[in-house]
Amino acid sequence: MYPIWEVPNLTAGIILALIATFHILPSHFSTSAMWFNVYVETKAYRENRPELLEFIKRYSLLLLVFSYVLGSLSGIGIWYAATVANPRGISGLIHNYVWGWATEWVFFIIEVTGIFIYYYTLGKVDKKTHLKIGWIFAIGSWTTMVIIVGILSFMLSPGKWPETGNFFDGFFNQTYWSQLLMRTTLMFGISAAYAIAVATRIKNEDVKAFITKTASKWGIAGIILGSILLLWYLKTLPARPHELISILAPKTLKTGMIVTAGLLILYFIYAGMKPLSIRLIPAILAIVVIFGGIWSTERIREMIRKPYVISQYMYSNQIIGKAIPAKAVAAEANVINEKGILKVAPFVPEGLKEVNDANALQAGKMIARIECLSCHTLNERGLRPMPQMVKRLEFKKEVEKAKEVEEIEAFLDGLGGYPYMPPFMGTPAEKMALATYLDSLAIIK
Amino acid sequence: MEMGTILKTLQDPMGIPFYPVVFQALMVLTFALHIMFVNFTLGTSFLSVYGYLKGGENWTRLSRSLAKATTVNISMAMLLGVAPLLFVQVVYDPFWYASNTLSAAWVMGFIFIMMLGYSLTYVFYLKRDHKTGGGFAIFGIIAFALFLLSGIIMHALGYQLLQPEKWLNWYIKGNTVDTSGTSLHAFQLPRFLHFIIPSFAMTGIFLMLYAWYFKNRADFDKGYLEWVGKTGAKMAFIFTAIQAVVGFWWLFSLPAGFSFFTNPFFLIGAALGIVLLVFLYNAQKDPVKYAVPGVLGAFLTIFGMSYAREALRMKYLGRFDYSIFNYKLNIDWGSTALFLSTFVMGLLIIGYLLAVAYKSGRTSGEYVATPSMNKWGKISIALLLCWIGIVAGLGIIISVRNYL
Known part of the structure; x- marks a missing residue:
């Protein structure tokens, strides 16, 4: 256990979610934009339409600045946020998938050098060479998705990895192909929305109409195929996450996904019919709608991973829940239940290591920070706020305080029974301390 | 608990998938490349603003080139920073995570500071000619200040990491803990300067390379290039000399018990x-001739110094009996082979891209690829497709075996 970072009202996890969701806009744009570019560029050369190159220039500049300034940095930001929000989680991933990430990094170098050279050599090298650079970027960039989806899907559905501990068994897990194909098709919808936005800035009406019409076709195909593949993806989910969708995912998120897809298809159809009528603001709004859709989908994906951060291995609160014998990794429950979480975790004040009547409240808060803070804020308001949760459970009906604490302790005993909650871990004295602290939360206001 | 014991329990129980010496070598090599581009970034960013404000034909022209170069340099610095960031978490995870979580707000701040700094660099580069009289300098100045601040954050994280004996004091206040992550706890001026001063020396060498690279282009004035080369060589020499002084300052500020001045890695780096x-002193006569060996020599020095830095880290952490060479091993040949083969393939493809850039930059008009360049390009695309074919094939075999 490492020191804890507490973000008032939000939790560190939400910071991670925000950055990760934002990152999808530039990253999926990057993996798909060049396919659109090489298509248009090939057409420009074959049909001798040099005016189309104006679009190429603008579209690649957007790609360069948006994907390789904000995209690269938010990508690194995901790592940083994971580092401070859930260090043991990211460490577990890295110690399994370091070579996967290192492999992705090789393609990242190809992407970055590729986009700079593609942009700066347009019109300065012969056509065939320029197209070759485009193709290298397009394939190389998509390959980063081929790799990262393996690691991403592993977190939710680790496949045979818990038994074998094998890199590839975890990588090519049961949701790998469906997720890869779903993202691959959806990315064309994303690049189409950007292409239309860029086209609104082009004066030449023929070019504008051509780009918008082409993009609208790519967009419709991408969204429809992506939605179908999403259904396949849902089918490939393991039983527990599947069950959690119906329990946990709020209706708004589900509606958000469906409304987004519907709105986007209508938008693309309209753009295809009246390509010259699209202005910049609505085109940007379409991208905002995409963001909303992605936010809903990614939030659901995060929620259904509960109670784990790495499914079948590590709980959201960074405690190793299940042993991985193939890697000689033991579960931590027994040690924690026997010695106490405050003794096992190193970053705990000396005065709280041993729970007694005098320090119960402080010790309880420390335990809440270690075991609950990854998903619940301890503030009155915000993300799944602990005080509100405790109030909702109505322990306050009891007359005696001792009885209330006892009741909360009983509740903590049954915590593991909820499909999305990790069990409480610690000694009986620590359970009492946590219950005392939780009880105190309900009286503050 | 003893700190040595704490560090052992913090290590990831998964172990590492290959021999630690390989991760260490990759970490040092990629860090050296990373810091070289960090230096280029800071130096070109500073000099592009300086030239813009100073004005005059030569400085304005150079400033424009450097503003463009800064955008590429930052990208390269970030790109090359990803690898050491990954490898440090493999072998030094207890230290990296503790140091980061202790200053978590700054860690996240770093990302936003860089985003803003990088965006402003583009504004400075793309919009600078829209207004005369230095009106856009402020964007460049703020960008440079933000990059420097990022450097301070990274320095603090790297230095906190070396002092596990202080972690508990930084985090624990009586019976409670400071979970805000809003403090940077450690800063050592000579160490920090030793990372920053080379920015100006390296940018000097960058200018020498610039003069060398464009020397055959008809559209580049000879007098201008000569001026750039001389300015560069002068900068490179002066700041390398300052760097040597700062280096000794740092050396003498280290704990005496380390006896670092007799450490072979330090001695090689210093040599x-x-x-x-001495080489740069000689380069003053003919900067263009010395440019290419100059940058190679400078990189070799940075690489040597990076190994010395790693040796110093091992000294610091050896105080707690921590050695990466005792890390639990769970060797995974499959994924190791995947990376190494991809890496070799990547070098071939990146080589092609850089060759195109190099040749087109040296041509005044449109560059037309030779047949051998065309072949290289085709091979690059074919390699990428083969890679996808092989990995997809492997994936299908594993999926069929596991799920059908």
Whole structure:
């Protein structure tokens, strides 16, 4: 256990979610934009339409600045946020998938050098060479998705990895192909929305109409195929996450996904019919709608991973829940239940290591920070706020305080029974301390 | 608990998938490349603003080139920073995570500071000619200040990491803990300067390379290039000399018990530095001739110094009996082979891209690829497709075996 970072009202996890969701806009744009570019560029050369190159220039500049300034940095930001929000989680991933990430990094170098050279050599090298650079970027960039989806899907559905501990068994897990194909098709919808936005800035009406019409076709195909593949993806989910969708995912998120897809298809159809009528603001709004859709989908994906951060291995609160014998990794429950979480975790004040009547409240808060803070804020308001949760459970009906604490302790005993909650871990004295602290939360206001 | 014991329990129980010496070598090599581009970024960013404000034909022209170069340099610095960031978490996870979580707000701040700094660099580059009289300098100045601040954050994280004996004091206040992550706890001026001063020396070498690279282009004035080369060589020499002084300052500020001045890694690094200094002194006569060996020599020095930095880290952490060579091993040949083969393939493809850039930059008009360049390009695309074919094939075999 490492020191804890507490973000008032939000939790560190939400910071991670925000950055990760934002990152999808530039990253999926990057993996798909060049396919659109090489298509248009090939057409420009074959049909001798040099005016189309104006679009190429603008579209690649957007790609360069948006994907390789904000995209690269938010990508690194995901790592940083994971580092401070859930260090043991990211460490577990890295110690399994370091070579996967290192492999992705090789393609990242190809992407970055590729986009700079593609942009700066347009019109300065012969056509065939320029197209070759485009193709290298397009394939190389998509390959980063081929790799990262393996690691991403592993977190939710680790496949045979818990038994074998094998890199590839975890990588090519049961949701790998469906997720890869779903993202691959959806990315064309994303690049189409950007292409239309860029086209609104082009004066030449023929070019504008051509780009918008082409993009609208790519967009419709991408969204429809992506939605179908999403259904396949849902089918490939393991039983527990599947069950959690119906329990946990709020209706708004589900509606958000469906409304987004519907709105986007209508938008693309309209753009295809009246390509010259699209202005910049609505085109940007379409991208905002995409963001909303992605936010809903990614939030659901995060929620259904509960109670784990790495499914079948590590709980959201960074405690190793299940042993991985193939890697000689033991579960931590027994040690924690026997010695106490405050003794096992190193970053705990000396005065709280041993729970007694005098320090119960402080010790309880420390335990809440270690075991609950990854998903619940301890503030009155915000993300799944602990005080509100405790109030909702109505322990306050009891007359005696001792009885209330006892009741909360009983509740903590049954915590593991909820499909999305990790069990409480610690000694009986620590359970009492946590219950005392939780009880105190309900009286503050 | 003893700190040594704490560090052992913090290590990831998964172990590492290959021999630690390989991760260490990759970490040092990629860090050296990373810090070289960090230096280029800071130096070109500073000089592009300086030239813009100073004005005059030469400085304005150079400033424009450097503003463009800064955008590429930052990208390269970030790109090359990803690898050491990954490898440090493999072998030094207890230290990296503790140091980061202790200053978590700054860690996240770093990302936003860089985003803003990088965006402003583009504004400075793309919009600078829209207004005369230095009106856009402020964007460049803020960008440079933000990059420097990012450097301070990274320095603090790297230095906190070396002092596990202080972690508990930084985090624990009586019976409660400071979970805000809003403090940077450690800063050592000579160490920090030793990372920053080379920015100006390296940018000097960058200018020498610039003069060398464009020397055959008809559209580049000879007098201008000569001026750039001389300015560069002068900068490179002066700042390398300053760097040597700062280096000794840092050396003498280290704990005496380390006896670092007799450490072979330090001695090699210092020797390389001195050879570079003499070399740069000679380069003043003909900067263009010395440009390419100059940058190679400078990189070799940075690489040597990076190994010395790693040796110093091992000294710091050896105080707690921590050694990466005792890390639990769970060797995974499959994924190791995947990376190494991809890496070799990647070098071939990146080589092609860089060759196109190099040749087109040296041509005044449109560059037309030779047949051998065309072949290289085709092979690059074919390699990428083969890679996808092989990995997809492997994936299908594993999926069929596991799920059908």
